Amino acid sequence: MTATTRNLNEMRAGVTRIEDARGDFPALSQEINGQPLAWLDSAASSQQPASVIDKVAEYQRHDHANVHRGVHTLSHRATEAYEGARDSVRKFINANSRSEIVFTSGTTAAINLVAQSFCRPRLTQGDKILLTHLEHHSNIVPWQLVCEQTGAELVVAPIDLNGELPLDAMLELMDSRVSIVAAAHVSNALGTILPLAKIIAEAHRRGIPVLVDGAQAVPHMLVDVQQLGCDFYAFSGHKMFGPTGIGVLYGKETLLDAMPPWQGGGDMILEVRFEGTTYNELPYKFEAGTPNISGAVGLGAAADYLQALGMDRISHHEFELLEYLVSKLSRLDGIRLIGTARNKASVQSFLLDDIHPHDLGTILDHQGVAVRTGHHCAMPVMEFFGVPGTARASLALYNNRQDIDRLADALLKAKEVFA
Amino acid sequence: MSTAALDTDELRDLYRELILDHARKPRHFGKLDDATHAAEGINPLCGDKLKIYFAIDADNRIRDARFEGSGCAISVASASLLTDTVIGLETDRALQFFAAMVGRLAGRTDDRKNQADAIDDIDLGKLRALEGVREFPSRVKCATLAWHALNSALHRTAKPVSTE
Numbered sequence: 328m329t330a331t332t333r334n335l336n337e338m339r340a341g342v343t344r345i346e347d348a349r350g351d352f353p354a355l356s357q358e359i360n361g362q363p364l365a366w367l368d369s370a371a372s373s374q375q376p377a378s379v380i381d382k383v384a385e386y387q388r389h390d391h392a393n394v395h396r397g398v399h400t401l402s403h404r405a406t407e408a409y410e411g412a413r414d415s416v417r418k419f420i421n422a423n424s425r426s427e428i429v430f431t432s433g434t435t436a437a438i439n440l441v442a443q444s445f446c447r448p449r450l451t452q453g454d455k456i457l458l459t460h461l462e463h464h465s466n467i468v469p470w471q472l473v474c475e476q477t478g479a480e481l482v483v484a485p486i487d488l489n490g491e492l493p494l495d496a497m498l499e500l501m502d503s504r505v506s507i508v509a510a511a512h513v514s515n516a517l518g519t520i521l522p523l524a525k526i527i528a529e530a531h532r533r534g535i536p537v538l539v540d541g542a543q544a545v546p547h548m549l550v551d552v553q554q555l556g557c558d559f560y561a562f563s564g565h566k567m568f569g570p571t572g573i574g575v576l577y578g579k580e581t582l583l584d585a586m587p588p589w590q591g592g593g594d595m596i597l598e599v600r601f602e603g604t605t606y607n608e609l610p611y612k613f614e615a616g617t618p619n620i621s622g623a624v625g626l627g628a629a630a631d632y633l634q635a636l637g638m639d640r641i642s643h644h645e646f647e648l649l650e651y652l653v654s655k656l657s658r659l660d661g662i663r664l665i666g667t668a669r670n671k672a673s674v675q676s677f678l679l680d681d682i683h684p685h686d687l688g689t690i691l692d693h694q695g696v697a698v699r700t701g702h703h704c705a706m707p708v709m710e711f712f713g714v715p716g717t718a719r720a721s722l723a724l725y726n727n728r729q730d731i732d733r734l735a736d737a738l739l740k741a742k743e744v745f746a
Numbered sequence: 747m748s749t750a751a752l753d754t755d756e757l758r759d760l761y762r763e764l765i766l767d768h769a770r771k772p773r774h775f776g777k778l779d780d781a782t783h784a785a786e787g788i789n790p791l792c793g794d795k796l797k798i799y800f801a802i803d804a805d806n807r808i809r810d811a812r813f814e815g816s817g818c819a820i821s822v823a824s825a826s827l828l829t830d831t832v833i834g835l836e837t838d839r840a841l842q843f844f845a846a847m848v849g850r851l852a853g854r855t856d857d858r859k860n861q862a863d864a865i866d867d868i869d870l871g872k873l874r875a876l877e878g879v880r881e882f883p884s885r886v887k888c889a890t891l892a893w894h895a896l897n898s899a900l901h902r903t904a905k906p907v908s909t910e
């Protein structure tokens with residue numbers, strides 16, 4: 328039995344405490360600038376557990392071939408690994424069917440797919456796409472593109488100074504010309520958890536479909552797409568402890584079925600003639616070309632890892648850590664917390680005195696503390712708060728109080744340098 | 747020497763008093779109404795955005811220079827030191843400073859060989875305070891941003907320069 332399998336089995340038996348999960352992540356045991364690494368940048372990209380790294384390596388070493396093609400053994404193994412990953416992901420978000428799990432290169436591609444395949448054919452001049460002010464650029468720009476192509480317009484639901492989304496204001500914008508609502512599950516810059524249940528219920532009452540950008544939610548909380556009731560849900564592997572270059576579009580089968588392919592190529596066809604092509608069934612219709620097989624294998628392993636650990640336990644652990652982070656930061660003179668919604672997950676943006684976030688980032692890195700600095704690909708959010716950027720500490724299942732203490736100490740040192 | 751002390755020394759070398767002074771009280775800050783040349787510098791990584799203005803006389807001498815915008819301590823101090831340095835210089839000389847600074851900070855003069863040959867006699871003087879960035883590869887672009895904008899302005903490039 329390998330160490331990884333033993334780990335998973337122990338977790339399944341409930342032996343491993345979440346506090347011990349940190350040991351599953353090899354990258355976290357290194358030193359940076361002579362100090363142990365405090366990785367507080369998981370919202371940008373998370374580290375991978377050994378089980379994911381090993382699963383991908385094992386696939387590369389023994390099982391690699393193209394999928395859905397050969398009759399030989401390796402092609403069969405590769406297909407099993409790839410489709411097995413799809414099953415893991417289906418289970419992870421509790422989709423009704425594996426046909427509803429489309430592998431993409433990430434959240435961005437998933438949203439572009441919906442914008443181009445679902446929305447573009449049905450949009451006409453004067454139609455509206457309703458977003459929120461706290462979206463990541465990946466849930467803004469694909470819609471701007473389709474607006475340019477169709478004459479539709481973007482409508483943006485406002486946020487308040489806490490970074491919350493007042494529901495009334497959003498509902499006022501949900502008129503009969505709104506063709507789709509696209510909203511984050513969790514804001515990457517502010518940490519706000521959006522009131523999706525209400526948004527989706529109200530949108531559906533008006534016959535409007537809803538896409539959820541779940542990139543910042545899946546690593547932190549239990550996501551059940553059937554319970555949520557959303558029409559589309561997009562997320563990325565590398566923010567949930569899997570590899571980069573792989574992500575998922577979940578879509579309700581009836582909707583995906585009615586949508587035309589987005590990209591054409593191999594694997595998405597049943598029969599190709601120059602007179603016309605018959606498209607493959609779901610989800611392959613949307614997976615043109617040789618897919619990122621090893622990426623999918625890694626994502627599947629990450630989904631298994633999270634499920635074994637238990638999303639509820641992870642949420643609970645992170646909730647306590649976030650409270651500790653906020654209380655620790657609040658005690659610093661000259662701190663300005665940005666994003667103070669009541670319902671938040673795993674992220675705290677901040678500014679310290681008049682120190683530019685980029686300078687903070689360098690000083691923290693020098694003490695082994697990694698935070699994201701800048702606009703977090705959410706420039707409209709930065710503009711709203713009147714700042715060019717922020718420093719952002721983001722938490723994941725493997726963080727502990729010591730990481731946060733290290734951050735607080737490093738911030739004191741930053742004050743010293745800039746005193 | 748403990749690691750922590752060494753770290754602080756490296757940080758001190760980056761954030762020298764002169765840098766912090768120019769970052770807090772940037773010289774020649776603001777818009778230049780009679781500018782003959784201007785360019786914008788953008789560092790999309792950290793959101794630094796500077797606009798730099800020059801008033802250049804008929805004899806190619808930089809009569810005045812100003813800058814505005816927002817950025818980190820390094821990029822603001824660099825722009826401030828730049829304006830301090832180039833006022834009164836001929837544009838060719840200012841471009842030699844550009845080549846010298848980019849060469850010194852980024853450690854490359856590959857695409858500017860001709861200018862690089864001519865920079866041996868440049869005394870960077872207080873600009874050397876920016877040399878601390880050499881230990882911080884991710885910050886080199888902050889220090890060179892204003893200089894790229896200068897190069898762009900003096901060549902009358904209309905497009906904003908980006909460090910990416």
